[in-house]
Amino acid sequence: MYLVYFVVTPNPMIEAHNLTKTFKDKKRGVITAVDNVSFTCRPGQIYGLLGANGAGKTTTLRLLATLLQPTTGTCVIAGHDTVRASEQVRAQVGFLAASTALYGRLTAREMITYFGELNGMGDDAIHARIKQLAGELDMHEFLDRRCDKFSTGMKQKTSIARTLVHDPAVMIFDEPTLGLDVMTARAIVKFVRRCRERGKTVIYSTHVMSEVEKLCDIIGIIHDGRLVTEGTLPQLRERYAEPDMEEIFVKAVGGEAAIAAALNR
Template sequence: MIEAQGLTKIFKDKKRGEIRAVDGVNFKAQPGQIYGLLGANGAGKTTTLRMLATILQPTSGTAKVAGFDVVDDPEKVRSNVGFLSTATALYGRLTSKEFVEYFGRLHGMDEAALAKRIGEIFDRLDMNEFRDRRCDKLSTGMKQKVSIARTLVHDPPVMIFDEPTIGLDVMTARVIVQFIRECRAQGKTVIFSTHVMSEVEKLCDTVGIIHNGKVLAEGTLPQLRERYGEQDMEEIFVKVVGE
């Protein structure tokens, strides 16, 4: 469960002054559902998700993630979150197994549980072939799998994906999309951001359209279609943002 209340982030820029990257955002994402944050570049998607993952601190407002407050209890929040974005790269000089182990240990797992968990994940994602290969020697698809394994190693109830498919080829993107669906099937709370309309239509149970740091419209796909009288997500988006 994720619950954002008046989540606000102001950056101070020497040239442009104060920038309200995220401006009083409220929303709720439920377990077993996928919440999609749809917005153009610079709309505030990444900043919102970074605040939820406690990588950034909100200027004001707060959010509860898996029952913990992002401001008061950031470490507990991170223990309950799997965070994946195209910016979360791998340590090239570690092998895939070492890399996943590292994050498992940082999440406080003991060695026996870690070994068992890694065995399961590597089997499930079909990663055993490259488990002892260094990450900088992996293909993009393999790297994505290693990243997925990292987010899963501590079996978090909440998953946060920041534009996870950006820059990936069709086949690799499909692996990610499939993975997001599996997370939902397992009853996890999933939030992901994108600017790709088709992904929203394929995946999301609830959609929030974010523009200039504000959530301008929110609802299930059928609700949005009815409210704006359009079938196509792109048309709905343009109407919302254009208003």
């Protein structure tokens, strides 16, 4: 039984072991933003990280993207340690968050080209890649306009193209549909799904329950820095005896009072 499991499932692309991140704050003392979080994610899978604001989603993802270093614990992405081989990890990762903005004084094409160059790509490769991404994301119309004049949807599409210019094996999306209109949000969800079909490893954080239900293969619920539960949607439904994702979430984190308490902190 175990043998079969290993043969059909590819090796994990992301392996997080006991990740913990603490910050020192002058007023509140030591804050544990991420508390002993472990999970794995395989190619062709979308791992959904679900949590309220301030639950520790963004910090976890920043640890994966090597922007922050874990206080304790380790993380291996595509065979590289995020602390010891951060450059190799970043070459395999595309990171998109609300906090990763565009250069307003560059055009979309210049923006994507810059990140292609930083990834060590040649001019021809960048040119071909931009053509491909602009087609998939329907960006041709605004490709040569400056980013500071873009609508939210145009910005998000450009950001996605920037994230994917080097064709990374791992994609980390931190609330990518936040503040977008329905049509653009749908286009982005569709795009993320296509990434899975191509065998990419995707981590997708959100607090929109419907997106989790539609998109994610494995769902991890994070609360107060801790990964409180993890499993496929059917597994979670069974575990909490609830069909609805929102109800599952509330039960998993310990009721509405726990959410309110965490938000007030």
